[in-house]
Amino acid sequence: MDKYSILKKYFGYPSFREGQELMIDSILNGQDVLGIMPTGAGKSICYQVPALLLPGITIVISPLISLMKDQVQSLNQAGIHAAYINSSLTESQISKALRLAAAGQYKIIYAAPERLETYEFMQFAYQAEISMLTVDEAHCISQWGQDFRPSYLKIVQFVRRLEKRPVISAFTATATEKVKEDILCVLGLLNPRTLVTGFDRKNLYFAVETPAKKDIYTMRYIKEHEAESGIIYCSTRKNVDKLYEKLAAAGVLAAKYHAGLGNEERRQNQEDFIYDKKPVMVATNAFGMGIDKSNVRYVIHYNMPQSLENYYQEAGRAGRDGEPSECILLYSAQDVVVSRFLLDSKEPNDEQTREEAAQVRERDEERLRAMTRYCQTTDCLRGYILRYFGENGQLRCENCRNCTREYEETDITKEAQKIISCILEVRQRYGINVTAGMLAGESRAKLREYGVSQYEAFGSLKEYKENEIKAMIQVLLAEGLLLMTADRYSLLKVLSGADEVMQGNRQVIWKKAKQNPQQAASEKKTDKNSLRRSDLLNSKGLELFERLRALRMEIAREKSVPPYVIFSDKTLVDMCVKAPFEKQEMMKVTGVGENKYEWYGERFLKVIFEFSGGEREKYYFGETDPVQPRSEYVQQGTARAKKADFYLTKDQAERFPYAERYLAAEIAEQLNELRDEQTTKKTSGAELFRRMQAEEYAGEKRINGIWKKYVTNKGQEAGLFIGMRSSRTGKEYEDIYYGEKAQRMIVEHMIKM
């Protein structure tokens, strides 16, 4: 058999994903590999497929007992002989498993690193033919990472003791450059093939919401996503208990998890969640390590975590099956205060010198600031995360709240000048609270203590609420005009770029979300369903899906395995789409391999046949099979938002009011007037300009610290030209105008037949 037949036969997939083949081929050629791939990318296939093709046994080192069990169950369900050896087994069970392993009963054996130095395991290793050693969660070997496990160092000694060195393959989802070097070096990989696929998880939708009442928001969200599985992370045990009580009182099937519960209770609750008996889990961050549940459809953070590292890891537990899933962070200013308090009360580590402790503290502070900026940015959230992890984040992903939200742009140059003057006047000695309070003309005790009323800036922005002023200060921070000091006082300092603003040479724009966040959750309902099964499947299709789900649950109970180990949600959806009546058709469903077909294919066929009364019917919307090309939908971002990207019909385009000259924003305004609001997203001046840049009609460059737009020769020919405008403060500056010829070109471009 070759790798393709293995993939289809055991795993039921028609093709490999990006990077998988490279890893598999290298291993089969005897080369060590290191795969750094995000959660859900499909690392397991990278070593499981070659494990079946190599002559001997593959040993997989994994740090987590629950993960091993899950993996082994999945393999067994696919018809692959595998076993795990860890402390959850009794001595005699371990002996038996090792005996069977030595006799060649298993192709894949999962083991905890501590096992490697036991006498029994070593005896087995001497007898057996070990073709490959796989190190899962390989970052645990690095002392630089957050999850260092000293027992991982035993792997190196183990390999040295073997007579014949097996191929070594290592995989991880998290690796900075330092951790990567550590893995390569400590594990002693020989001339390894390294693969780093991006960190981006295209199927995840990111959002930050600021609801007035988080519990009401959460409750509504859960109700709107009934029958879907989700995790709600809270920062404290108390919050977990409180929210859990509320959910339980409202009749939500939820489980809870935190370190304050007894072992047995925790185990039971975790199992209820994994086995889909209780679809919602409310937990502290103690929950989740080693949870491999693939159909978690949403992760809500009830509080802001302390770093983006934590956030991305926790949020990343959504959508491991590659299906669209949502990661929502509920932010309130109070979260920052609590996080800072938690940092302050962190016990210093005895082994650290004072300097080291200060460094760690500084690093934690910086992480917290980056996390806070994520909650406040109006830019693309995905782009923000990716840039944080050192990748080139795109400017717009069209699959996060910020990209799909509509903004109102206000010129706040004048207000910015007042803020900057204020900070200079107080000689940069105060933080955001005092500054905003002073500008708003507040007189609380604390402000009186500082004597703020004696400054000229006092009350100079009193037409605004304090919160609005804070938001404007955030804009200036984000624009790099101000800086907040990295110490605990977080003082506001003025940066050099502020001069331009003071002189009126630079405009400051405040992008404000148009919607009130309270409306967001329900509005998103229509929006978010679009990529989900409820948008793919029509009402009969959904009914069939529920029948198949019930059958899956029945089988899972019989076998005592989690339902997703039988078939993923994606597979069930594809069954509804293809609605197979016989084996040949069923084998085309994604995720249906030979063995699974043998075991339960007929039971599913029967349900489908009986449901449809033997008549071929269509259970999905649209003309073509909607399941296959879905990953492309996500990339293009057109499917999540129900509305299509901006376009005009020919008739609409004919009504465009051409004029001698327009600015891009004016063209966008006219275009938006013409479009069909119900079905088409808005365009904007910025978007039109981006297109012009992409087509090289125009561009932007920084001259003496100021961004200036320019028109290329090609642009001039097309009717673009530079003209003067004046800002609200009366300063003149250059901008691009579009003559009639250019307007026609743009309108033509927007027409969809």
Ligand code: ADP
């Ligand atoms: P990781 O370990 O990288 O987090 P997994 O190995 O758990 O990811 O795989 C994530 C999901 O993707 C699983 O449901 C797996 O079956 C699925 N998957 C992996 N490879 C493929 C493939 N080539 N085609 C379709 N689905 C795949």
